[in-house]
Amino acid sequence: MGSFQTKAANQNLVVQLGKAADKIISIPYMMNISQQAYDSPTLEMEIRYQGVNSNKEALVIFNDDNAVYLPANTGKNIELRTLRVQKQFVKPGYNKIQVLYEEAVQYDPDKGFTVFYIGFSGK
Numbered sequence: 001m002g003s004f005q006t007k008a009a010n011q012n013l014v015v016q017l018g019k020a021a022d023k024i025i026s027i028p029y030m031m032n033i034s035q036q037a038y039d040s041p042t043l044e045m046e047i048r049y050q051g052v053n054s055n056k057e058a059l060v061i062f063n064d065d066n067a068v069y070l071p072a073n074t075g076k077n078i079e080l081r082t083l084r085v086q087k088q089f090v091k092p093g094y095n096k097i098q099v100l101y102e103e104a105v106q107y108d109p110d111k112g113f114t115v116f117y118i119g120f121s122g123k
Contacts, residue, residue: 010080010116010117012116012118013117014115016113016114017058017100017115018108019111019112024100024103026099027098028097029096029097030095031094031095031118033092033094034092034122035093037120038090038091038092039122040123042123043085043087044122045060045082045085045119045120046118046120047060047070047081048115048116049078049113049116050073050076050077050114051073051114052113053107053109053110054106054107054108055070056069057069057070057072057102057105057107058070058101058102058113058115059102062089062090062096063090063096065089066086066088078114085120090120101113
């Protein structure tokens with residue numbers, strides 16, 4: 001008998017934030033950044049998300065100290081974006097990554113957003 005497995009493409013987590021007032025920051029995720037990716041000229045974060053209406057709504061926090069805002073989605077679908085990460089924000093090996101909903105955001109017609117995937121690679 002064979003085993004049956006399904007795997008969603010480019011999905012390693014599901015984090016919904018901002019829909020409820022008590023859910024504005026994710027649990028910490030320990031994510032590995034390979035030495036090879038870190039040593040590349042450019043370190044990039046791939047992230048799939050939906051529902052970000054402005055450039056000041058959603059943040060990814062690295063090791064409790066630094067953060068980047070996610071660009072607004074261009075439509076209502078899930079989008080994959082690639083963002084450059086400053087190497088001083090992270091280290092090779094495991095890093096603490098959290099996602100935050102910015103409660104003070106000015107424009108958010110459909111409150112909150114969802115993140116489906118975060119990964120790191122070098123270019």
